[in-house]
Amino acid sequence: MFSKLVPNDPAIAAGSPFTIDEVQYNLIHRISEDRNSLCLKTPDEKVIFAQTPGHKGWLWISNDILATEQTSLIHELINHLTRVSLPGITGDPQTAQMFAGIFSKINNLRYETEMTMEAYHCPTLIKPQGVKGEILKATDEHVDVVADYLAGFMRDAFGTQVEPSSQQTRAATMIAAGGLYLWIVNGHPVAQANISHRSPRHARINAVFTPTQHRKHGYASALVAELCKIIESENRIPMLYADVKNPDSNKVYQNIGFQKCGLIEEIKFF
Incomplete structure (x- = not known):
């Protein structure tokens, strides 16, 4: 069948x-x-x-x-x-x-649930106001920063400790793909987010990360909102997945207009 x-x-x-x-x-x-x-x-x-x-x-x-x-x-x-x-x-x-x-x-x-995610889309963007900084498309000169951020993302999202040096190749690949952006304050990166894939009606955002010392300033919200504007200009709807165990990130997305579209559960066999 x-x-x-x-x-x-x-x-x-x-x-x-x-x-x-x-x-x-x-x-x-x-x-x-x-x-x-x-x-x-x-x-x-x-x-x-x-x-x-x-x-x-x-x-x-x-x-x-x-x-x-x-x-x-x-x-x-x-x-x-x-x-x-x-x-x-x-x-x-x-x-x-x-x-x-x-x-x-x-x-x-045997099997067990590894992660439960909420799927979100953003039909109407609510742009945050008063956030210091500006968006910048990542280039080859940012490989070290992106590798460091990817290692931080893996630590926070999956509890996996890796050296930033192990993420160099992945960082270079993501930058070359053209969807990785940084939020810049006073000439220095403070957050990252990536447009990872475009389907006919949506574009998916992932790898959103802000180092601990730069959190609670709205940088990730502002950056994701700018990526949403790019996606909207292509007549697509922004979407992403967020771990339900991270209420802070879920709140960030909801505050800029992302709406819940259903849970996704990842199960592993062993």
Whole structure:
């Protein structure tokens, strides 16, 4: 029953059932663009699975499919994944938990939730006022700063301690992609944010980070707001994911106009 989902597939195009939950599942657009990814859909286009090799899969099931039918479809999907290495599953909490329960039982595995995120979009920007500084697109001269910020982001978001030097290559790649911006005060960077991907109707912001000594001044809010303006000028809607365990970042986004679009749960198998 499952067939291949391709880039710009009708199953994820405007007017498809998927677009109801498009913000929540926006990363499926990015995964589908990778020629090495495994992307599947049902004939009625109400179930989509997408996985980049070596990463957790994403599973979307339309809300109008009954629970009993969802169970049957998950079993069928798992049959398609017999020879696929699947380290985890990502989706709305109910879907992710249902898949994880069935998959782990069949494969004699255990599972646990690693992270729960809120998906946000910003249909109407509320620009912060009175924040000192200005936006600057990152260049090669900022690699060391960006690498330091990426290490800080990993520490704060995932509790992972890494040396900034280990993030040099990633920093250079993000800068070269052209979506990384800094907030500058008195000639010095104080925050960063990145436009990481553009899908047909949205653009996703990530890697938002302010060093501890520069927090509580509105720098991240001002920078994200400027990125929202760039995205809006392209006739797209800004979106992002925020860890529900970080109330401060969630509040920052809500204060500048971001609205909740649903939870996404990441589950790992072991």
